[in-house]
Amino acid sequence: MNFQYLNSADDPRVADYTQLTDVHLRKLREPAEGMYIAESSRVLRRALAAGHRPRSFFLAEKWREDLADVFEAYPDVPAYIGSAELLEQITGFHLHRGAMAAMHRPAPVPLPELLAGARRVAVLEDIVDHTNVGAIFRSAAALGLDAVLISPRCGDPLYRRSVRVSMGTVFQVPWARLDEWPGDLAVLKDHGFLVAAMELTPDAVDVDDLAARNPERLALVLGTEGAGMSAATLAAVDLAVKIPMRPGVDSLNVAAASAVAFWELRPRG
Numbered sequence: 699m700n701f702q703y704l705n706s707a708d709d710p711r712v713a714d715y716t717q718l719t720d721v722h723l724r725k726l727r728e729p730a731e732g733m734y735i736a737e738s739s740r741v742l743r744r745a746l747a748a749g750h751r752p753r754s755f756f757l758a759e760k761w762r763e764d765l766a767d768v769f770e771a772y773p774d775v776p777a778y779i780g781s782a783e784l785l786e787q788i789t790g791f792h793l794h795r796g797a798m799a800a801m802h803r804p805a806p807v808p809l810p811e812l813l814a815g816a817r818r819v820a821v822l823e824d825i826v827d828h829t830n831v832g833a834i835f836r837s838a839a840a841l842g843l844d845a846v847l848i849s850p851r852c853g854d855p856l857y858r859r860s861v862r863v864s865m866g867t868v869f870q871v872p873w874a875r876l877d878e879w880p881g882d883l884a885v886l887k888d889h890g891f892l893v894a895a896m897e898l899t900p901d902a903v904d905v906d907d908l909a910a911r912n913p914e915r916l917a918l919v920l921g922t923e924g925a926g927m928s929a930a931t932l933a934a935v936d937l938a939v940k941i942p943m944r945p946g947v948d949s950l951n952v953a954a955a956s957a958v959a960f961w962e963l964r965p966r967g
Contacts (some may be wrong), residue, residue: 699773704788707788709778719789732803734801744865748869756797812874818918825920828860837923838960846872861947880934883931893913894916894918902938903937905940922952922962
């Protein structure tokens with residue numbers, strides 16, 4: 699097994715793990731370098747179970763035994779070990795969820811391949827909060843969505859906060875980043891999808907009414923909180939849909955709304 703012990707926070711071998719708290723830097727750096735960070739032993743194991751390849755492991759000595767089977771399965775992958783204090787200096791925060799791993803980012807799935815056979819798809823427009831992105835993926839995995847598509851400006855599903863909030867379920871749901879927005883909604887329509895925007899508009903239909911129609915193929919577009927969905931996107935969809943709520947409450951958090959909608963709009967038969 700390839701255990702390598704660390705003595706300095708400036709060790710170039712662990713460059714993958716530096717400045718993890720700099721969100722802007724990591725959002726640019728990780729996709730460009732073809733990698734992402736799996737944070738916590740549970741998430742790390744789920745990434746490996748999904749077939750993702752590790753670049754290295756990063757942990758305190760006390761986690762060696764807990765992950766012995768992982769290290770045995772990947773004997774050529776370096777496992778960097780250091781004191782809790784040193785690991786915190788490198789990453790910028792205290793590691794209390796076990797080990798971390800730098801993983802190779804999987805190759806993107808072509809959109810036509812992603813849509814083949816899919817019946818329920820979520821589309822995220824400019825949702826930049828990684829906590830919401832991760833929570834939506836967790837609901838998508840739990841409630842049987844076939845794929846998630848994200849707009850060019852949407853947050854990275856493989857950013858470590860998204861992965862952690864999703865509890866690693868982001869590895870279970872096929873996803874792709876769209877190139878043209880909202881132009882690529884036309885690709886969904888070409889594949890037979892009814893495209894519905896989750897947005898409170900004057901002509902929005904209730905989610906249970908749309909569920910009763912049970913469309914064969916449905917793409918549900920979710921917009922960012924605050925600004926809401928763009929006018930161009932609303933012009934490109936087939937209809938708007940809303941969740942009926944009690945007076946005095948105009949909306950749910952987008953992640954909570956996604957769970958309600960995914961469940962209500964699941965295919966019947």
